[in-house]
Amino acid sequence: MKHHEALRELILTVFREQRAAEIIHRLDRxxxxxxxxxxxxxxxxxxxxxxxxxVRKVNSPAGEINALLPRVIPRGIQPVMNPIPxxxxxxxxxxxxxxFPxxxxxxxxxxxVIG
Structure with missing residues (x-):
């Protein structure tokens, strides 16, 4: 972390001119x-x-869609993934x-005024 900014600049300089496929190839290698x-x-x-x-499938006005679960789920808790209203x-x-009255x-x- 001490040289984080210098390392970031070096990485950006090396990868800035390359296509995604080449970057992925180099990272894989x-x-x-x-x-x-x-x-x-x-x-x-x-x-x-x-x-x-x-990922869970949930119903929506546009049909069934994929929805990502919350990032943090406390142990023993099942997230509620109700249909989208x-x-x-x-x-x-x-x-x-x-x-309101x-x-x-x-x-x-x-x-x-409201739907």
Whole structure:
């Protein structure tokens, strides 16, 4: 850590002009763990996430999707991975919980202020 910044600059200088495939080849040849991720979908399809059971299928308004488990899960706790709600699905319940009067919530719904 003492020479972290100098090492970072050296690595950036060496890799800056190379394509990803060459960098990965060099890291593999040096037996340095690495991976290439291109987008969120590629990330969620990474075999290590599935091997370590870090992804769950959840329902959404757009159909079933992959969702990453929380980063930290206390031992003995099973994370809740409920379906993703529709936009506005819980608006009335949340507004009631926040103390807004039912008449106001109903008016906002009629006026399309809330979904």
């Amino acid at each position: 040096a037996q340095i763990a690495n991976t290439e991720l291109r987008d969120v979908d590629a990330f969620l399809e990474h075999p290590q996430l599935w091997e370590r059971n870090r 529709e936009v506005g699905e819980h608006s009335e319940a949340i507004l009631r919980e926040l103390g 039912s008449a106001s919530i109903q008016r906002w719904s009629i006026e399309s």
